Amino acid sequence: MKKTARLLTLAVALFAGFGGTAQAADVKIGADVVSSYVWRGGELGNSPAIQPAISYTCPKTGLIIGAWGSYAVTEADGKLAKYRYQEVDLYATIPAGPFSFTITDYYVVPEPNIGSSSRTFDFSSDGPNVVEASVAYAKDNLSLLAAINIAGNKGDNTNGVKNAKYLEAGYKVYDKEGYTAKAFVGAGDQDYYGSKYLVQKNNTISIVNAGITVAKDRYTASYIYNPDTEKSNLVFMASF
Numbered sequence: 296m297k298k299t300a301r302l303l304t305l306a307v308a309l310f311a312g313f314g315g316t317a318q319a320a321d322v323k324i325g326a327d328v329v330s331s332y333v334w335r336g337g338e339l340g341n342s343p344a345i346q347p348a349i350s351y352t353c354p355k356t357g358l359i360i361g362a363w364g365s366y367a368v369t370e371a372d373g374k375l376a377k378y379r380y381q382e383v384d385l386y387a388t389i390p391a392g393p394f395s396f397t398i399t400d401y402y403v404v405p406e407p408n409i410g411s412s413s414r415t416f417d418f419s420s421d422g423p424n425v426v427e428a429s430v431a432y433a434k435d436n437l438s439l440l441a442a443i444n445i446a447g448n449k450g451d452n453t454n455g456v457k458n459a460k461y462l463e464a465g466y467k468v469y470d471k472e473g474y475t476a477k478a479f480v481g482a483g484d485q486d487y488y489g490s491k492y493l494v495q496k497n498n499t500i501s502i503v504n505a506g507i508t509v510a511k512d513r514y515t516a517s518y519i520y521n522p523d524t525e526k527s528n529l530v531f532m533a534s535f
Contacts (some may be wrong), residue, residue: 321352330531332365332380335461335481335488336504336521338528340380342367359388378406383415393434400447401425418447436467440481459487463504473511480505489523 327346332339345368350361367380381404388397402424405413412422429442440463463481470476481504483489488503506519515532 321354322350323352324349326535328533328535331528332367333517333519333528333530335463335483336519337488337524338526339382340365340367341371342369342380344368344380357390359386359390361386361388376407380404393432395431395433397427397429397431399427399429401427420448422448424448438465438477439463459484460500461488462500468507469509474509475511476507476509478507485523489521 325348327348329344329346331342332344332346344365346363346365348361348363350359352359363384363386365380365382370377370379383402383404384399385402386397386399388395402415405423412419414422416424418424418426424447425444426446427442428445429440431441432439440461442461444459461481461483463479465477465479467475467477480502482500482502483504485499485501485503489501501523503521503523504519505522506517508515508517510516513534515534517530517532518527519530520527
């Protein structure tokens with residue numbers, strides 16, 4: 296999928312150019328430290344992780360271009376040897392009122408010695424990149440998200456999943472004295488986000504992510520339960 300890689304690179308370059316004549320650019324950098332990396336109901340890396348981020352907002356268009364990463368602090372058992380989980384994601388977001396439209400390239404560094412490509416922009420069906428299109432809605436206390444894998448290793452070769460999908464709804468249930476609490480529930484393809492070792496690959500949509508997040512200042516704690524795998528996590532995060 297070299298053509299896809301070229302198109303993504305060209306799109307990012309064009310978007311960045313929109314704010315090229317502005318006097319000041321909105322650039323943000325930061326990092327989170329998490330007790331464990333849990334994404335859409337599944338734990339990745341089995342380790343505390345450092346998660347750096349950088350983003351640029353085009354002043355005239357509001358377009359946001361950014362990069363986000365997750366680096367496990369300790370090694371975990373892989374298929375053939377121990378390895379540290381590493382992920383680097385690129386994204387572009389277009390805001391439109393309460394809606395936002397995002398294209399994300401997820402790049403997960405493969406485990407060593409398993410024969411998979413480790414090239415950053417390998418969008419082949421068995422490569423390390425997944426391209427996702429998503430739309431989000433946020434207004435008052437309600438937030439909604441719908442996402443689907445559209446290119447790269449989009450899930451077609453993972454337990455029979457076709458264009459893996461994910462849906463999530465969140466609602467702020469508390470906001471007082473600097474504390475906020477948000478309840479959320481998410482559903483996705485069972486064989487991609489949930490139980491990946493089913494005897495029969497039925498590719499059904501199941502609830503895979505539910506819980507509550509409490510935040511104050513730079514600190515966040517989340518209780519996360521995946522009803523499909525019947526596993527839970529309590530995650531602490533500090534943002535800098």
